[in-house]
Amino acid sequence: MFTRPRRRRAIERDLARLADGTLKPGRRDQVERTVTRSYELQCRLRDQRRAVAAMRALAAERAPLALRLRRRAVADRSQTRSAAFGLGLAGVLAALLLMLGSFGGSHGVLTVAEAATIAVRPATAVVAEPHDDPATLPLLRAAGLPFPYWEDRFGWVATGVRTDDVGGRRLTTVYYRRDGREIAYTIVPGTSLPAVASARTTDRGGVVVHVFLDGRRRVVTWERRGHTCVLSGTGVSVAALAKLAAWRNHGAIPY
Numbered sequence: 001m002f003t004r005p006r007r008r009r010a011i012e013r014d015l016a017r018l019a020d021g022t023l024k025p026g027r028r029d030q031v032e033r034t035v036t037r038s039y040e041l042q043c044r045l046r047d048q049r050r051a052v053a054a055m056r057a058l059a060a061e062r063a064p065l066a067l068r069l070r071r072r073a074v075a076d077r078s079q080t081r082s083a084a085f086g087l088g089l090a091g092v093l094a095a096l097l098l099m100l101g102s103f104g105g106s107h108g109v110l111t112v113a114e115a116a117t118i119a120v121r122p123a124t125a126v127v128a129e130p131h132d133d134p135a136t137l138p139l140l141r142a143a144g145l146p147f148p149y150w151e152d153r154f155g156w157v158a159t160g161v162r163t164d165d166v167g168g169r170r171l172t173t174v175y176y177r178r179d180g181r182e183i184a185y186t187i188v189p190g191t192s193l194p195a196v197a198s199a200r201t202t203d204r205g206g207v208v209v210h211v212f213l214d215g216r217r218r219v220v221t222w223e224r225r226g227h228t229c230v231l232s233g234t235g236v237s238v239a240a241l242a243k244l245a246a247w248r249n250h251g252a253i254p255y
Contacts (some may be wrong), residue, residue: 018031018158019048046120066146111194115228119217127140133250142189148252157178158175173186179231192228193228204242220232
């Protein structure tokens with residue numbers, strides 16, 4: 001009866017080691033082949049790598065001497081424990097951050113980059129058929145905000161929706177498709193999230209849009225009534241995404 005939990009822990013351990021570069025070469029090749037056959041594992045590995053990168057960036061920040069010494073002591077104790085369990089410190093932290101994001105209910109600090117990763121996850125429900133001459137999708141709101149209907153104007157058809165509990169917030173994501181390409185529109189309720197430090201900022205018709213790259217994925221973020229919106233896609237230009245983000249349909253889309 002312990003097979004599944006043990007296998008799940010083994011998978012998480014392998015993904016953590018693959019993400020932080022501590023997996024042995026022979027095992028790494030085997031795990032990479034397994035990951036290429038599983039969309040779910042690809043998403044989880046991507047989350048692991050983001051967590052490792054975030055922790056390394058955090059470690060690189062300067063801190064008061066006392067705090068740095070305390071971190072060093074904690075790191076030394078963690079490395080001692082990791083020798084017994086076969087897990088590097090970065091792998092442990094990555095696995096912890098992944099669990100916080102996967103199981104929800106946590107109250108960690110959510111970032112725009114983390115919210116953008118939801119775009120690669122699959123939809124879990126269909127979108128209701130719109131009414132005649134709509135501006136927004138029916139029966140679909142997040143933080144009191146409706147999602148836009150883009151099919152007639154731009155050719156983007158709403159195909160599905162999902163919700164995720166991340167960092168103590170309920171994120172709602174709607175997926176749109178056109179000509180074989182897909183974009184994802186996530187509304188993050190609550191206090192707006194800071195823009196990514198490397199993001200480029202532009203103004204589209206009075207809407208301030210922040211643009212950054214997430215691998216091959218282009219991401220734009222902006223605010224609606226104090227809530228952060230994230231729109232991203234692969235093979236879609238930044239200009240096209242920014243145009244969608246700023247579209248209000250003559251005021252029919254509440255901002």
